[in-house]
Structures are given as C-alpha cells and as structure tokens.
Amino acid sequence: MDIVESPPALADALGGTPTLRPLANSSFCDTWEARQGGLRLFVKSAPRAGAAQLRAEADGLRALGAAGCIRVPAVHALVDLDGGGAALALEWLDFASPDAGFGARFGAALAALHAQPCPLEPASFGWRGDNYLGATPQRNTPLQPAGRSGWLAFFGRSRLAAMRDRLPANASDLRDAVDAVAERLPELLAEGDPPRPALIHGDLWQGNWDMLADGSPVIFDPAVSCSDPQAEIAMMELFGSPPEGFRAAYEQGGGSWPTPRRMRLYQLYHLLNHVVLFGGGYAAQALRCAQSLA
Template sequence: MQQLQEPLPELGELLGGRWQLQALGASAFCDTWEARQGRDLLFLKSAAEAGADMLRAEADGLRALAATRTVRVPTVHAVLERPGGGVILALEWLQFVRPDAEFGFRFGQALAALHAQAPPLRPPGFGWTRDNYIGATPQRNTPRHPPTAAGWIAFFGQARLRAMRERLRHAASDLRLAIDAVIDALPQLLAEGPPPRAALVHGDLWQGNWGMLADGTPVIFDPAVSCSDAQAELAMMELFGSPPRGFREAYARAGGTWPDLRRTQLYQLYHLLNHAVLFGGSYVQQALRTARALA
C-alpha cells in the first residue's frame, strides 16, 4: 500500500490534529484511504469535482438511514469541500468479520424495522429530497409522487424505467420498445398482491453492500436511498445472489412481505437496465428478456 507522508490539510482544519493517510484503493470515481491519528481511525473517500456529488449523495443517504435508528450504517464524520475542488467523505472505520449462523436473522429483523417506519419525507410520498446515484448512474428521485398506488406507478415508470430508457437511447430499439411496453403495463403488473407501500430503502442492497461487525451487528453501506416500495429492496437482494440464511424468515416474522415472482422481476428490471447502461454486453440481453417476459 502507498504510504503518504503529508496529511490532507482539510482533515486537520476540520477535525483537529494531523492525520496520517494510507491509500487503500480506487474506484472509477474516488480514492479510498485509512486515516489515523493516535487511536482514532477513519475511512476516507476522496473525489475530484466530477465525482464530488456522488460522495455528497452517499453522506445524505447514510445520515437518513442512521436517523431511523433501525439498522447500523457507518457514521458520517464530515463532508469536506476541498478548496481546489472535489470532496473528502470521512466515515467511521468499521471492521467486518465473517457473518455467523445467526446473522441473517438479525439482518432480517433490522431491515424489517427500517421498512416498517413511516417514510421520512414531508409531505409523505415516493421519491427523495434530492437526486442521487445508483452505482455510478444518476438516479432520479424528483419530482415526488403521493404515497398511493397511482403515485408509485407514476414514480417507478418515470423516475426509474423511463429514466433508464433515456440513458439507453443508443441501445437497440427492441430494448427501448420493450421498456415502453412494461411502463404501459405497470397498472396491470402491480394490480395483484399487496399495494405498494412507501418506505425508506437503502436502494442498492446487493451482498457487496452489507457486512457484520465482531459483535454480530448487521451493517449496510453505499446507499442509493429513496422512499420507494419496500418490496423493491427485497427484489434487488435476490438479483446478484441471495439474502443470508434466515433473513427471509426473520423479515416475515417482523411483519414484512416478500414480493411474488412477477413483482420481483419488475423491480429487478431497473437494476438490469442500470447494468446495461454501465456495462452493456450480456446485461442488455438479460434486460430485454426480462422486459419482454413482463410485458
């Protein structure tokens, strides 16, 4: 690992002292660091101005999830606007361990408690206070829609499916036509089963975005929050893997309802389209097959 001798001056100005940094790695839009000062330890993400809003949105989502006091997230210590442009996001350092046999039960209970809370938007509705990001793709959360079945159909159709269609304008026309057909069919696709229920959701809850602390506490991170149908969260958890053992049972015991196959496929389509935007290739065909099966 690269060892940097000079601390970032912004850290000292805001947090006090001199922080020694060790580079941990980089993604497409940010670098990550371990910051140490005596016994204090922070996890940092730094981005140039082009990626700065992604870190601001991440901090907003983590603070919203933390405010529910239902599920553990890394504490946001600071969002530092760098004088030369860009942002440093300073987070609580959390050490994860391999999940134990009971992890899924605790995780299911925690997520059910999150989804059971009244949505924090005022007035209530579907959407969020700002647009944010799903992976590296801008995620539209505005304008908001009322917390009704019609409101969810409008929000999911416009802010989720049609927003992705716009980003796939250079894709083959058959995919774009299939997306249009799904949007038109949303009232029928959502007519069966429980009515959509607005809840604060993590929004990108695949298995790479959860972990367990040494005391057994489940933690979620890297959110793409919104007030959405809680079942959309569960569908995402089954797209690139599956929830840990015991999760579904604990979630159901706590009053949560799992989506049926058709609704699962519908909500997964949004994420497949996002992967088609980001990576193309086989995700385009997978999204096309799913959209055609739905419509």
C-alpha cells in the same frame, strides 16, 4: 504505501491532522485509511467529477443512521476540496465472517427499517434530492400521493423511463420492450400488497452488506429513496440471495415478499442500470426480463 498528510479542509473538520495511507481505488474515488491519535477512519476523496456521489452517499448514510434500525458507517466529516472535489470521512468498521444467526438478525433489522414512517414530509415516493445508483444519476423528484397511484407515477417516470432514456443508441429492442412494460405498469402494480413509501437502501446487493465483529448487520454505499420496500428485496434477489434465515425474520418483522412478477419488474430497473454501466450480456438479460413482463 506512502503516508501523506490530509488536506487542510479535512484536518479542520476533524479537529486535528490525520495521516492518510492509500488503499485501493474505486471507479470514481480514491480511498484512504486515516489515523489521528486513537481515531481510525475510512476516507474517500474524489475530484469534481465524483464529488456529487460522495455528497449523496453522506446524505444517504445519515438518513439510514437516523432511522436507528441497522448499522451504517457513521459520517465523521464531508468537506469540499480545492478544485471542486470532496472528501468523505467515515467510521472505520471491522468485518467478520457471517455466523449462523446473521441472516435472521439482518432480516429483523431491515424489516424494522422498512417499517419506519417515511421521513419525507408529507409522505411521498422519492427523496429530498437526486443521488446515484452506482455511477448512474438516480432521479428522486418526490411525487404525490403516497399510495398506489403515486408509486405508479414515480416508478414509471423516475425509474423505468429515466433509465430507459440512458440506454445506448444500439439498444432499440430493449427500449421498445421497456416501453411495452411501462404501458402495462397499472396491471403489474395492481397485484400484491399496496406499495407504500419507506426509506430503503436502494442498492442492496451482496457487496453492500456485511457483519461486524460483534455480529451486527451493517449496510453501506446506499442509493436511498422512499420507495416500495419490496424493491429492496428484489435487488437482494437479483445477483444472489439474502442469507439463510433472512426471509423468515423479515416477514416476522412485518416485511412482505414481492410476487414473482413484481420481483422481475423491480429487478428490471437494476438490470437496465447494468446495461448503462457495463453493457455486454446485461442487455440480453434485461431484454428477457422486460419481455417476460410485456
């Protein structure tokens, strides 16, 4: 592949002139391997339409990194490009095939993250800015109080209702089913452990975690918020399962597993997002999930 020089803004931020080798493109950005002397970086660049996603990603990675509980790619630079675009330079990470102890290490690290105090002041559900779940804008307006009633309001408005309003016009049955679930939220959220605001990755499907060559778990491509940490577990269980040994270590570290109904409730949010993004069979899957709760 062709080697190109980096944009001046990125060169200035990194204090040098790295060369860029194009990698595979994602749905909204170009990706590059950057080299500058002995430094190797993973760079994403996007035009104006995708720049906000890169800025939100950098914010989420910095927040997760500041917690110090689980590895994330370090942010080396986030720069504005001509025409309103942006470039994000991240630590280059080398992955290895997960070993027999990976699940236990991952579970312990994620439990430690979820046990940290909410970084919002005062503690509340939401985040300091909206961000993205995949390519879908995710509403994060903080709400008070931090207890069950605050989560009921936040999940109802900023998760279910916000995603329901993005459903396609021909999804009237699904919208009605989501409305029925919303009416039952007080009952659905009354069971199980009281929700509490904790920093979560927010989009932790199997494609967004891995193991580093030294055996450390690493997570990336976040959609962070301060939410019920059981919502994190529900996403991990939606399109697969956490690795062997994860649950025992997570619960030993103080984490708790959602009840079956709460699991489906939190998964509904992500299924609705897949309807918004991809349509197809996800609409039927989301409808079945909603009907099982309503």
